Amino acid sequence: TVSRWNRVLTFLFCLFLFEGLMIRNTKQRDALxxxxxxxxxxxxxxxxxxxxxxxxxxxxxxxxxRYIKDLVESHQIAGIDYPGQPVRYEVIDDRGSRPHLxxxxxxxxFDLSINEPRLVYPKLKNFVIEGxxxxxxxxxxxxxxxxxxxxxx
Numbered sequence: 001t002v003s004r005w006n007r008v009l010t011f012l013f014c015l016f017l018f019e020g021l022m023i024r025n026t027k028q029r030d031a032l033x034x035x036x037x038x039x040x041x042x043x044x045x046x047x048x049x050x051x052x053x054x055x056x057x058x059x060x061x062x063x064x065x066r067y068i069k070d071l072v073e074s075h076q077i078a079g080i081d082y083p084g085q086p087v088r089y090e091v092i093d094d095r096g097s098r099p100h101l102x103x104x105x106x107x108x109x110f111d112l113s114i115n116e117p118r119l120v121y122p123k124l125k126n127f128v129i130e131g132x133x134x135x136x137x138x139x140x141x142x143x144x145x146x147x148x149x150x151x152x153x
Contacts, residue, residue, distance in 0.1 A: 031055040032067050033076070033091075042080050042088035042100065042109045080109065082135055099134035105143035112136065 035051040036043060043051070049064045068089060071077045079087045085102065088109050099112045121129040139147065 028052075028056055028059060028063060029067050029070075031059075032064065033071070036071075036077055036089060037091050041111055042090040044086040044088050046086070048089065082109070082133075085109065099136060101136045101138055101140070103140040103143050104137055105139050105147070108140060110140060 031052050032048060035048055035055075039047075039051070045061070045064055045068055048068070049059065049061050052059050052064065068077070072079060072089070075092055077089045078092050079089050080100065081087045082100075082102065085107070090111070099114060099116050101110045101112055102108070103110070116134050119132060121132075
């Protein structure tokens, strides 16, 4: 019976571990995924929280961070981390890596529907290049319109 108890305890321990790795499918989590998916651009945790409040007014920022962590670990969303910018998150899809534009006026990050430039990596002594990221800077449509309005007004 000792081996039987060992099997039961092993089963319960494995179940506990598996349950800890699973993401609970909740209405809040679904609302966060909808916010990220519908945004059509990468969002910071603060932006995700702000947009999700329309669905769940009592949603806390800690809950948002917890779900972001779970969604990243389950490979449903990915973080985009550019120097000097907050990490922003977008849905992982079949488009793969793509360039982004950061608006210099509002600081929002946007996906660009263009192909990444093909780069030939140089051979460097003491380094191995493993990849690259392409980011452009400029003004988004809304900010460009606002800047034009201010200049003409």
